Amino acid sequence: MGKHTRNVLTVNAIKANRKQKMRDGGGLWLVTKGGGRYWILDYRFAGKRREMGLGPLHSVGLAEARQAADDARTLLRSGVDPVEHKHGNAIIEAAKAETDVKNFGEYADAYIDDAVNAGRWRGAKTEAGWRNTLTNHAAPLRPKAIRDISVQDVLSVIRPLWGEKQETAEKLRERIERVLDSAKVEGLRSGENPATWRGNLEHVLHKPDALTNTNNHPALPYSRAPGFMRKLRGIDGMGARALEFTILTATRSGEVRGATWDEIDLDAAMWVIPAKKMKAGKAHRVALSDAAIKLLKATPRFENNKLVFPAVRGRELSDMTLAAVVKRMHAAEVKAGREGWIDPKQLDDDGKPKVATVHGFRSTFRDWAKEISNHPRELAEMALAHAVGDATERAYSRGDGLEKRRKLAADWADYCAKTPQAKITD
Incomplete structure (x- = not known):
C-alpha cells in the first residue's frame, strides 16, 4: 500500500479494530487517547510537522473526518496553515458571539470611541454632546440588546422630550439612528431602522417645524x-x-x-x-x-x-x-x-x-x-x-x-x- 493511498479505513474496520493508531491515508489518522478515539491530520507546513485535531469519533464520523481533512489539504495547497486558520476562525466566531448579544449602551460607547479615534469630530464639545445624549437621554435603551431595539423603544426615550426640548429630541433621534445603522452594517441587526424619520417616525410624531417657531439663535437687532x-x-x-x-x-x-x-x-x-x-x-x-x-x-x-x-x-x-x-x-x-x-x-x-x-x-x-x-x-x-x-x-x-x-x-x-x-x- 503506497504512502499516498487514501480512504483505507471502513466503518466496520473501525468498529472491529481497537489499535492505538489507525491510518486512513493522506495524513488522516484515528488515534486512541485515554478512553476516547480522535481524528487527527498529520501534515507538514513550512518544513515543520504539525497535527490538527478534527474531533472525536463519537461526534465526527469517517465521512466527516475525510471531508475536514480534504478542506485542510486545500488550505495547505493555498499556502495556509490549517491550524492557524482554524484558530483565527475560532477568534472571529467568539467575537461574533460576543457582539451578537452586545447591548445598545456598549455599542453606542464603542461607536463614539471609534469616531473620536478617527478624528471625525473637530472638538471635545461634539464628543461630549454625543456621550451625554446616548448616556443620559437614551438611558432606558442602554441595557437592551441592540438587535432587539424597536420603534416603541425609540419612542419611549424621544417622546418625553419632543415638543419640550425639541433640539435635544431631534439630536437624540438622529444619533440613535446612526448608531443602529452602524450596527446593521456590522450584521448585529436586521430589518428597518426604528429611529428613521422619513416614512417611519414622521407618522407618529408631529413635524418639528410645527412645534418650533424658529431654529435661529436669538439675535440683537x-x-x-x-x-x-x-x-x-x-x-x-x-x-x-x-x-x-x-x-x-x-x-x-x-x-x-x-x-x-x-x-x-x-x-x-x-x-x-x-x-x-x-x-x-x-x-x-x-x-x-x-x-x-x-x-x-x-x-x-x-x-x-x-x-x-x-x-x-x-x-x-x-x-x-x-x-x-x-x-x-x-x-x-x-x-x-x-x-x-x-x-x-x-x-x-x-x-x-x-x-x-x-x-x-x-x-x-x-x-x-x-x-x-x-x-x-x-x-x-x-x-x-x-x-x-x-x-x-x-x-x-x-x-x-x-x-x-x-x-x-x-x-x-x-x-x-x-x-x-x-x-x-x-
Missing part, C-alpha cells in the same frame, strides 16, 4: 449693536474681550475661544482658521479690522500658552463664559429699568423676548450688511464662512474675496463704534 459694544468695552476680563473679538470678526464662539497666536498675522491683518476648527471643514481667512487689531495688540500674551483668549488656568474659555457676559450685561440693563439686550422677534414660552445669544451676533452682522451697508450679499456670506452659489458656481470660484472683505470688516467695526442714538428703531 443691528441698530442696538453700537450701544451693546459701548457697554461691552467697559467690562474687564478675557471673556468680554473674546466676545468683542467674536462680534468684530463675525465668527463663531468656538473659533475665537480656540484661536492661537500662530494663526494670526498682525502685520497682514489676517487670521487664518484651520480647517479642523471650522464647521465646514475648510480653512477660513478672516480680514481683521483696525479695531480687531487694536484689541489683539492690547491683549496680553502668556508664556507657554498659545491661546489668544485663555481662561484663568490657561485652558480654553468655555462657551458659557461668553454667554455669561451677555447675560450679566442684560441683567444690568434690566436692573437699571432699561429694555435689556433682547431679540424682540423671538419669544419664550411665556411670550417674553429672548435674550440675545453669542452666536446670534452673526445674524446681527448679516442683517446690518443686508439692510444698511453697500456691500454685496456674497461678501457677507463669505465673511460668515458660508457657501456661496450652487455647486457649479463654487467649483469655478477660486477666491474668497478677502481684499473686498477688508472694507466690509472695517465698515462693520466703524458701525459698532458709532455713538448710539437715544432711541433707534429698525
